[in-house]
Amino acid sequence: MNAPVLSLSRRLRVSPFEQRSLQGTKSASVYNHLILPTCYESLEADYWHLREYVQLWDVACQVQVEVSGPDALEFMEYLTPRDVSRCAVGQCIYTPLVDECGGIINDPLILRLADDRFWISLSDSDVLLWAKGLALGKGFDVRIVDPDVFPLSIQGPKADELLSRVLGDAIRELKFFRFMETSIAETPVVVARTGWSGQGGYEVYLREPQSGIRLWDTLAEAGQGLGVRAGCPNLIERIESGLLSYGNDMTLANNPIEAGLDRFFKLGKPADYLGRAALEKIAGEGVASRLVRLLIAGEPVANPRTVYPVETESGPGIGSVTSAVYSPRLDTNIAFGYVPVADSEPGTRVWVTTPDGVREACVTDTQWTVF
Amino acid sequence: MNAPVLSLSRRLRVSPFEQRSLQGTKSASVYNHLILPTCYESLEADYWHLREYVQLWDVACQVQVEVSGPDALEFMEYLTPRDVSRCAVGQCIYTPLVDECGGIINDPLILRLADDRFWISLSDSDVLLWAKGLALGKGFDVRIVDPDVFPLSIQGPKADELLSRVLGDAIRELKFFRFMETSIAETPVVVARTGWSGQGGYEVYLREPQSGIRLWDTLAEAGQGLGVRAGCPNLIERIESGLLSYGNDMTLANNPIEAGLDRFFKLGKPADYLGRAALEKIAGEGVASRLVRLLIAGEPVANPRTVYPVETESGPGIGSVTSAVYSPRLDTNIAFGYVPVADSEPGTRVWVTTPDGVREACVTDTQWTVF
Numbered sequence: 001m002n003a004p005v006l007s008l009s010r011r012l013r014v015s016p017f018e019q020r021s022l023q024g025t026k027s028a029s030v031y032n033h034l035i036l037p038t039c040y041e042s043l044e045a046d047y048w049h050l051r052e053y054v055q056l057w058d059v060a061c062q063v064q065v066e067v068s069g070p071d072a073l074e075f076m077e078y079l080t081p082r083d084v085s086r087c088a089v090g091q092c093i094y095t096p097l098v099d100e101c102g103g104i105i106n107d108p109l110i111l112r113l114a115d116d117r118f119w120i121s122l123s124d125s126d127v128l129l130w131a132k133g134l135a136l137g138k139g140f141d142v143r144i145v146d147p148d149v150f151p152l153s154i155q156g157p158k159a160d161e162l163l164s165r166v167l168g169d170a171i172r173e174l175k176f177f178r179f180m181e182t183s184i185a186e187t188p189v190v191v192a193r194t195g196w197s198g199q200g201g202y203e204v205y206l207r208e209p210q211s212g213i214r215l216w217d218t219l220a221e222a223g224q225g226l227g228v229r230a231g232c233p234n235l236i237e238r239i240e241s242g243l244l245s246y247g248n249d250m251t252l253a254n255n256p257i258e259a260g261l262d263r264f265f266k267l268g269k270p271a272d273y274l275g276r277a278a279l280e281k282i283a284g285e286g287v288a289s290r291l292v293r294l295l296i297a298g299e300p301v302a303n304p305r306t307v308y309p310v311e312t313e314s315g316p317g318i319g320s321v322t323s324a325v326y327s328p329r330l331d332t333n334i335a336f337g338y339v340p341v342a343d344s345e346p347g348t349r350v351w352v353t354t355p356d357g358v359r360e361a362c363v364t365d366t367q368w369t370v371f
Numbered sequence: 372m373n374a375p376v377l378s379l380s381r382r383l384r385v386s387p388f389e390q391r392s393l394q395g396t397k398s399a400s401v402y403n404h405l406i407l408p409t410c411y412e413s414l415e416a417d418y419w420h421l422r423e424y425v426q427l428w429d430v431a432c433q434v435q436v437e438v439s440g441p442d443a444l445e446f447m448e449y450l451t452p453r454d455v456s457r458c459a460v461g462q463c464i465y466t467p468l469v470d471e472c473g474g475i476i477n478d479p480l481i482l483r484l485a486d487d488r489f490w491i492s493l494s495d496s497d498v499l500l501w502a503k504g505l506a507l508g509k510g511f512d513v514r515i516v517d518p519d520v521f522p523l524s525i526q527g528p529k530a531d532e533l534l535s536r537v538l539g540d541a542i543r544e545l546k547f548f549r550f551m552e553t554s555i556a557e558t559p560v561v562v563a564r565t566g567w568s569g570q571g572g573y574e575v576y577l578r579e580p581q582s583g584i585r586l587w588d589t590l591a592e593a594g595q596g597l598g599v600r601a602g603c604p605n606l607i608e609r610i611e612s613g614l615l616s617y618g619n620d621m622t623l624a625n626n627p628i629e630a631g632l633d634r635f636f637k638l639g640k641p642a643d644y645l646g647r648a649a650l651e652k653i654a655g656e657g658v659a660s661r662l663v664r665l666l667i668a669g670e671p672v673a674n675p676r677t678v679y680p681v682e683t684e685s686g687p688g689i690g691s692v693t694s695a696v697y698s699p700r701l702d703t704n705i706a707f708g709y710v711p712v713a714d715s716e717p718g719t720r721v722w723v724t725t726p727d728g729v730r731e732a733c734v735t736d737t738q739w740t741v742f
Contacts, residue, residue, distance in 0.1 A: 006377045007398040007409040010693060011495060011618030014677050027378040030401035033495070033618070038378040100507055105500065124382060124404070126497035129476065130504045136471055136645070137508015247382030247404070274507070306385050322381060 003027070006035070016150050016212025020220075021058030021230055031061035031124045037232040044328050047236040050199055051329075054158035055231025056219055059196070059203070060150035060212075065128050068117040069142040075135055076110065076118050077271035081256070081279055082264060085271065087112045092177045092192055095264055097127065102255040102278035105130055107246050109194060111179060111205075119205075121151065123246035134274070149190075151203045152215060158226040159201035165222040167191070171202075179205075185218040187211035196233050198241030235303060235325045239334050242293070242366060249291065249322045249336045255279065258287040258338065289319065289338040294350070295370065296333035296361040300326030301354050310361070311351045312343040319343070321352050321361075330368055339363060347371040374398070377406070387521050387583020391591075392429030392601055402432035402495045408603040415699050418607040421570055422700075425529035426602025427590055430567070430574070431521035431583075436499050439488040440513040446506055447481065447489050448642035452627070452650055453635060456642065458483045463548045463563055466635055468498065473626040473649035476501055478617050480565060482550060482576075490576075492522065494617035505645070520561075522574045523586060529597040530572035536593040538562070542573075550576075556589040558582035567604050569612030606674060606696045610705050613664070613737060620662065620693045620707045626650065629658040629709065660690065660709040665721070666741060667704035667732040671697030672725050681732070682722040683714040690714070692723050692732075701739055710734060718742040 006028055013034045015021065022028075025037040037058060040046055049055065067075060076084045082095035089112050097105040097120075109121040120127060131144050154163060163171050166184055171191065174180060179192035190205040206215055220228055244250060250259040257279065267283055301324045310319030324335035339350060348363040362371050377399055384405045386392065393399075396408040408429060411417055420426065438446060447455045453466035460483050468476040468491075480492040491498060502515050525534060534542050537555055542562065545551060550563035561576040577586055591599055615621060621630040628650065638654055672695045681690030695706035710721060719734040733742050 003376045003378070004393065004396040004399040004406075004408065005374045007374070007400050008676055009400070009616075009619055010675055010677060011402075011616065012400065022375065025375040028375040029378050029380070029383065031382075035375075037375065099503060126500055129497055129501035132470060133501045133504025133506075134508045135504075137505045137510075139508075245380075245382065248380055304381055305379055306381060 006030070008035075015058050015060035016206055016209040017058040017060060017152055017216050019213055020216045024230065032063045032122060032126075034061035034063070036061045037230070040230055040232065043235060043325070046231055047234050047328070049227070049229065050156050050197060050231055050234055050237055052157065053227030053229070054154060054156035054162050054201070054223055055229060056216060056223075057153035057155060057232050058230070059153045059233070062121050062123070062151050064147050064149045064205075065120040065122065065131055066118070066145050066147040067120065067131065067142055070116065071140040071142050072116040072118060074271070075140040075142045077269070078134070078138070078140070078273050079131065080265070081267065081269065081273055081275065083266070083269040083271070084110065089114055090178055090180065092179060092194055096256040096261045097130070098256060098275040098279065099252070100275055100278060102275045102282055103252040104246070104250050104254055104256055104259065104261070105252065107244070107250070107261065111190070111192065119147070119149065125246070148209055150206050150209060150212065152206060152212075152219070153195045153201065153203045154219060155195045155197045155201035155231065156199050158223070158228070162219065162223045162226055162228060163191070163202055166218065185211065185214045187215055189215070196243055197237050198243070199237065235323070236327050239323055239325055239336065240327060240330070240368070244291070244336065245323060255282050255287070257282050258290055260291045287341060289340050290344045291336060292339055292344050292363045293366070293368065294321065294335040294337050294352070294361045295364050295368065296321070296324060296335055296352055296354075296359050298333070298359050301333045301359070308337075309353045310337055310339055311353070312339055312348070314340050314342055319350065332370070334368060335361070377401070379406075386429050386431035387577055387580040388429040388431060388523055388587050390584055391587045395601065403434045403493060403497075405432035405434070407432045408601070411601055411603065414606060414696070417602055418605050418699070420598070420600065421527050421568060421602055421605055421608055423528065424598030424600070425525060425527035425533050425572070425594055426600060427587060427594075428524035428526060428603050429601070430524045430604070433492050433494070433522050435518055435520045435576075436491040436493065436502055437489070437516050437518040438491065438502065438513055441487065442511040442513050443487040443489060445642070446511040446513045448640070449505070449509070449511070449644050450502065451636070452638065452640065452644055452646065454637070454640040454642070455481065460485055461549055461551065463550060463565055467627040467632045468501070469627060469646040469650065470623065471646055471649060473646045473653055474623040475617070475621050475625055475627055475630065475632070476623065478615070478621070478632065482561070482563065490518070490520065496617070519580055521577050521580060521583065523577060523590070524566045524572065524574045525590065526566045526568045526572035526602065527570050529594070529599070533590065533594045533597055533599060534562070534573055537589065556582065556585045558586055560586070567614055568608050569614070570608065606694070607698050610694055610696055610707065611698060611701070611739070615662070615707065616694060626653055626658070628653050629660055629662060631662045658712060660711050661715045662707060663710055663715050663734045664737065664739065665692065665706040665708050665723070665732045666735050666739065667692070667695060667706055667723055667730050669704070669730050672704045672706075672730070679708075680724045681708055681710055682724070683710055683719070685711050685714055690721065703741070705739060706732070
C-alpha cells in the first residue's frame with residue numbers, strides 16, 4: 001500500500017504557523033480539521049533531537065472550545081467526572097469528557113481563564129458540537145465558541161532556556177500545569193507549562209492568528225545556539241512517556257476507568273455530571289480489561305493501523321495493542337494495549353498478533369522494566 | 372511549501388475498501404476521521420474518465436449517524452429546517468442541519484429506513500456528538516449510534532450498466548434519491564440512486580464492514596469492459612455540477628440562505644426545529660451576500676487554501692472565493708464564492724485576488740454561461 005500525499009483545501013483549516021511548520025515536514029496527519037505534522041527528519045532522529053534540544057511544534061490542531069457565562073462552571077462540571085471547581089484560575093487540568101454511558105468523548109486540557117471562563121483544549125473530536133448540543137438541550141446559560149486560539153508547543157530540555165530569553169527568568173518559576181497571560185513579539189498569548197511530551201516545555205496559545213509567523217520566528221530566533229528546530233509529537237517519545245492518544249489508545253467505545261484515566265479524578269465529586277451513574281456502575285462492577293504498557297519481543301513493529309489482537313493465558317482474542325513503536329533507547333518495542341484485568345500485572349506474558357506473525361510480549365510498568 | 376505524505380495510525384478509522392482504494396492513490400485527505408482519496412491519475416484524467424466510464428469511489432468517510440426510537444421523527448425534524456415528515460421510507464433527502472443561530476452544522480443526506488429509523492449520511496463534522504448532545508439535553512427518546520455502515524459510490528455514465536449486471540435490470544428503475552435494501556456478493560447493502568457527481572450513479576451502503584473487499588471486487592469484476600476503475604470525488608466535476616462542499620463552500624459561519632441551500636426546504640414547516648427564529652429573522656431581513664458561480668479569467672488558478680478575497684463595484688474585501696479550479700472542458704476557471712446580493716446577478720463583473728495577482732471574474736449561471 002502506497003502512502004498518498006496529503007491534499008489541501010480550505011476544508012482543512014489553516015494553522016497560523018503553517019508557512020513555517022510545513023517546511024521540511026515529511027509526513028503529516030489531520031487532527032481536528034487541521035494539519036498535524038508527524039515527522040521531519042525521521043521518527044528516530046526527531047526523537048533524539050527532542051530529548052536533547054528544543055523543538056517548536058505546530059499544534060494549532062489542539063483547538064479550543066471557549067465556555068463562558070453565568071453557568072460556565074456548572075456546565076464544565078457537567079462535562080466531566082473531574083472536580084472542575086478545584087481548578088484555580090491560572091491552572092490547567094487534564095480530564096476525560098464522557099457521555100451518558102461513560103464513553104470517552106475527548107481527553108482535553110481545561111484551562112480556567114476566569115471564574116466563569118474556560119478553554120477546553122482538545123484532542124481529535126468536534127467537542128464544539130458536543131458542548132453546544134448539550135448546553136442548548138439542557139438550557140445552560142453559557143456562551144460556547146471556538147475562539148480562534150492556536151497553540152504552539154515548545155518542547156525539550158532547552159525549552160526553559162529558550163522561553164526565558166523571550167520572557168525573562170520569571171517564566172522559569174511557572175509551575176507545572178499553570179499558565180500566565182502575557183505577550184510575545186507584541187502579540188497576546190497564554191503560556192502554560194504543559195505539552196505532549198515528557199521532556200518538559202510550554203504551550204503558547206496564540207490569540208491573534210495573524211501573528212503566528214511573527215511568534216514562530218521570534219521563538220526560533222531566541223533558540224539560536226540551543227539547537228532549536230521544528231518538531232512534532234513523537235510516537236516513540238510519547239509512548240515512552242506514557243501519553244495516551246485519543247482515537248488511538250481510547251475511543252468513545254472505552255471508558256476512562258479501563259483506560260486508566262481514573263487516576264485523574266475521584267468518583268463522587270459534589271457537582272452533577274453526565275455519565276455519573278454509568279461510571280459508578282462500571283467502577284462498582286469492575287472493568288474487564290485495563291490499558292497497560294507492553295514490551296513486544298523481536299524486530300521493530302509497525303504502529304498498528306487497526307489494533308493487534310492480544311492473546312493471554314485466559315484465552316484468545318480478548319486484548320488489543322493500540323499503539324506500538326520500536327524504542328532505539330530501550331532497544332525494544334514498546335506499546336500500549338488492553339488486556340484482561342487478571343493479566344494486567346507487570347511481568348505477565350502475553351502474545352501479540354502483528355502483521356508479520358505472533359510475537360511474545362510482556363506487561364510492564366511505568367519504567368518499562370524488562371521482566 | 373512541500374506536500375507531506377499522509378501518515379496513518381489507528382486514529383484514522385479504516386475504510387472497509389481501503390486495501391483496494393489506496394492502491395494507486397496519488398493524494399488523499401482526511402474526512403470524518405477516515406481517508407478520502409482525492410486523485411488517482413491526475414485531476415484532469417480522473418475528470419475525463421468519470422464523464423465517460425464508471426468509477427468506484429471509496430466514500431466510507433461519509434459515515435452514518437443512525438437515529439431510531441419513538442421520538443426519531445420528532446428529533447430529525449428538530450435538527451433541520453427541511454420537512455422530514457415528507458420523506459417517505461425508501462427516500463433520501465439532502466438538507467442542512469443548523470444550530471440555534473442558523474449556522475450550518477453539516478449538509479447530510481438523510482435516509483429514512485423506517486418510520487422511526489433514519490441514517491444521517493454525513494459531510495465532514497462530528498454530527499454524532501452534536502446529535503447525542505442535543506438529544507440527551509432535550510430528553511428525546513431516541514437511540515443515536517454510529518452503525519458502522521460505509522458507502523461505496525459507483526459514479527459515471529456506465530454506472531447503470533455496471534450495477535444492472537450485479538442486481539438485474541430492476542435497479543435501473545430505482546428513482547433519483549430513492550434507495551432499496553438488497554444484497555451484493557452475499558452481503559446486505561442499501562443501494563441509493565445518489566452520489567456526489569453530476570454523472571449519475573449509485574451509493575452502496577455496506578452494512579458488514581468485513582465484506583468490503585468482496586463488495587469492491589464484485590463491482591470491479593462486473594465493470595469489466597465498461598472501463599471501471601477506482602476514482603474519487605473530482606474537484607472539476609463537482610464544481611461544474613454545482614455541488615457544494617461543507618468546510619470549503621460553507622461552514623458553521625454560514626447560514627443556508629446565503630449558501631443557497633434554502634432551495635432544498637421551505638421556511639415554516641409545521642414541526643419545531645432548532646434555529647427557526649434565527650432563519651426566519653435572516654430571511655426577513657435578507658442576507659448580505661450569496662453564494663454564486665464565478666468564471667475567473669486567465670491562467671489556471673489553484674484551489675484556495677484560504678478564501679480568495681473578491682472585490683466588487685460595491686467596494687473591496689466583501690466577497691470571497693471558496694473553491695476554484697480550471698475546467699479543461701469549459702476552458703476557463705470555474706469557482707464558487709460569496710458576493711454581495713447586489714452583485715450576485717449573472718453577468719456582474721468582479722475582481723478576485725489570487726496568490727498570483729488580481730483576476731477579472733464574472734458571476735455566471737448554472738450553465739457556466741460566458742457573459
